Amino acid sequence: MKIAVLVKQVPGSESVLPINEGQSWINEDPVTFVMNPPDNFALEEALLIKERKGEGEVVVVSMGPNRVQKVIREGLAKGGDRGIHIEEDEPIETDPLVIAKRFAAVLKDENFDLVLTGLQSDDTGMGQTGVLLGEILGMPTATLAIETDIQGESIRLKRELESGWFQWVQFPLPASVSIQSGLNTPRYPSLKGIMGAKKKEIKTVLGSELDASSRSQSIDKVFVSQTSKQTEVIDGDVDVAVQRIAEILRSEIKVV
Amino acid sequence: MNILVVLEDNQGSLHRLSREAVAGAQKLGGSVTALAIGKNAGSLASELSSYELEEILTVEHDLLSSYSADGYSEVVTQVIQSKSPKTIVVGHTYQTRDFMPRVSAKLDIPFIPDIISLSDEGFVKQVLNAKLNASVSSESDQIILSFQSAAFNDEEMITGSSAITPFDVELDVSSVRSTSEEPFQEAAGDVDLENAELLVSVGRGIEKEENVHLAFDLAEVIGAEVSASRPVVDSGWVDSFRQVGSSGHNVAPKLYFSLGVSGAIQHVVGMKGSKNIIAINKDPEAPIFELSDYAIVGDVLEIVPKLIEALKN
Numbered sequence: 331m332k333i334a335v336l337v338k339q340v341p342g343s344e345s346v347l348p349i350n351e352g353q354s355w356i357n358e359d360p361v362t363f364v365m366n367p368p369d370n371f372a373l374e375e376a377l378l379i380k381e382r383k384g385e386g387e388v389v390v391v392s393m394g395p396n397r398v399q400k401v402i403r404e405g406l407a408k409g410g411d412r413g414i415h416i417e418e419d420e421p422i423e424t425d426p427l428v429i430a431k432r433f434a435a436v437l438k439d440e441n442f443d444l445v446l447t448g449l450q451s452d453d454t455g456m457g458q459t460g461v462l463l464g465e466i467l468g469m470p471t472a473t474l475a476i477e478t479d480i481q482g483e484s485i486r487l488k489r490e491l492e493s494g495w496f497q498w499v500q501f502p503l504p505a506s507v508s509i510q511s512g513l514n515t516p517r518y519p520s521l522k523g524i525m526g527a528k529k530k531e532i533k534t535v536l537g538s539e540l541d542a543s544s545r546s547q548s549i550d551k552v553f554v555s556q557t558s559k560q561t562e563v564i565d566g567d568v569d570v571a572v573q574r575i576a577e578i579l580r581s582e583i584k585v586v
Numbered sequence: 587m588n589i590l591v592v593l594e595d596n597q598g599s600l601h602r603l604s605r606e607a608v609a610g611a612q613k614l615g616g617s618v619t620a621l622a623i624g625k626n627a628g629s630l631a632s633e634l635s636s637y638e639l640e641e642i643l644t645v646e647h648d649l650l651s652s653y654s655a656d657g658y659s660e661v662v663t664q665v666i667q668s669k670s671p672k673t674i675v676v677g678h679t680y681q682t683r684d685f686m687p688r689v690s691a692k693l694d695i696p697f698i699p700d701i702i703s704l705s706d707e708g709f710v711k712q713v714l715n716a717k718l719n720a721s722v723s724s725e726s727d728q729i730i731l732s733f734q735s736a737a738f739n740d741e742e743m744i745t746g747s748s749a750i751t752p753f754d755v756e757l758d759v760s761s762v763r764s765t766s767e768e769p770f771q772e773a774a775g776d777v778d779l780e781n782a783e784l785l786v787s788v789g790r791g792i793e794k795e796e797n798v799h800l801a802f803d804l805a806e807v808i809g810a811e812v813s814a815s816r817p818v819v820d821s822g823w824v825d826s827f828r829q830v831g832s833s834g835h836n837v838a839p840k841l842y843f844s845l846g847v848s849g850a851i852q853h854v855v856g857m858k859g860s861k862n863i864i865a866i867n868k869d870p871e872a873p874i875f876e877l878s879d880y881a882i883v884g885d886v887l888e889i890v891p892k893l894i895e896a897l898k899n
Contacts, residue, residue: 455700496770496772497769585841
């Protein structure tokens with residue numbers, strides 16, 4: 331069982347996000363980066379599948395500038411067997427098709443049985459990579475998996491639908507599956523894992539050498555959203571705030 | 587045809603986001619064709635028959651009796667190849683996220699997802715956990731767009747007339763590789779969140795399971811139901827049938843009173859239609875405050891007990 335897990339490095343949820351000078355993205359200098367939280371669930375699921383099978387290989391794959399080696403190393407510390415780094419010059423690639431084509435170029439000759447991705451990335455949130463990649467590699471795909479069950483040469487998945495509905499689907503391997511967050515409890519790396527990860531292989535491939543296709547969509551500008559809503563901010567003394575909320579409920583929204 | 591809207595079957599009737607997608611497509615301008623797929627295609631199409639559409643294509647096939655990513659992406663691909671629309675529009679739903687990227691990759695058409703509005707500079711979507719917006723554009727001559735919940739108002743659909751035309755597709759058994767079992771619901775519960783007039787919604791800021799009673803106590807005092815955000819449900823503190831957001835319920839109550847909900851995009855799509863929003867959160871930067879009418883910066887654990895006392899008096 332050979333499993334590829336795609337992990338992205340993204341700004342942490344607590345990080346500052348200053349917009350850069352050209353307004354094209356954020357200025358990364360003060361940003362704290364973390365493993366994209368949804369990908370952490372995909373990584374854990376890959377490790378659990380390997381452990382349940384009692385054999386296999388989990389390959390941690392990431393794309394981005396040099397800094398993303400940190401999340402690959404984190405994946406290896408948690409139990410990944412080796413890493414692949416698709417090195418990009420740009421701080422961030424925002425075109426999902428370009429991203430998927432580059433991953434496909436690297437993964438196609440590896441003959442993975444299963445490709446796992448997280449639900450979506452916390453930075454651009456395009457939520458497409460796993461499905462695009464599956465299509466390009468000729469694999470069946472599914473998204474929002476909340477339970478996985480390898481049955482011989484096929485995989486059976488519980489998928490989350492909307493409004494509290496679920497569905498089981500099954501298809502043959504190899505396949506690309508995107509994982510819904512919350513389906514497992516991602517482990518922390520052990521000290522032994524961290525030490526061991528230093529010796530594990532990370533292969534670096536240059537992204538610019540993989541795919542010549544031109545950019546088909548791009549993020550041109552980022553900006554702070556301007557809401558039209560008039561928001562009353564209530565800040566400061568707790569008792570004053572409580573009185574004001576009680577008044578809003580009684581006299582303004584009239585629900586009490 | 588300029589624009590193709592792919593409709594979604596929500597258990598026999600048209601998905602709300604498909605109606606909004608039609609409204610959005612009409613706003614983009616040009617002639618709009620809709621596509622209904624599957625065993626309910628006829629009834630979905632008839633729901634749109636009194637709106638201004640060039641035509642409504644219906645596709646039925648034995649292999650499309652239940653949804654599959656393979657089947658649906660193949661159908662949409664064949665329709666695009668036959669009709670050559672410039673723009674393909676869908677609602678941003680779990681189902682379209684599941685199969686539209688396949689269409690994008692099959693035909694090499696860029697897919698700009700989760701659009702909240704149109705601007706002169708491009709399509710606006712939220713990025714970085716909804717803390718910033720981004721405008722996205724494409725130079726491709728064909729694009730796929732998905733519109734987030736409430737990006738457009740389905741009441742603004744332009745009325746008129748349209749013809750329903752069956753469209754033939756070629757599908758064989760080998761093109762649908764998955765088998766799907768019947769969808770089912772877990773822990774349905776007897777709470778009708780979607781019709782509740784008042785909701786007290788509990789988020790991660792409640793900190794511990796022992797504190798969740800504060801939400802129920804406040805709800806009791808004001809006669810509200812209790813809903814929750816996903817992290818709280820995932821932690822097992824509140825039943826999953828109370829979840830609001832993209833994986834839970836869509837609500838639009840008279841009052842949405844959120845306690846320690848940060849306002850992640852997946853939650854916000856399920857509640858932003860609420861008439862009045864009060865939010866308490868320790869983090870003054872919490873995204874929930876942006877759509878709140880009343881933003882209370884403070885500790886839920888400190889404020890709520892005092893508020894309950896104040897309301898009882």
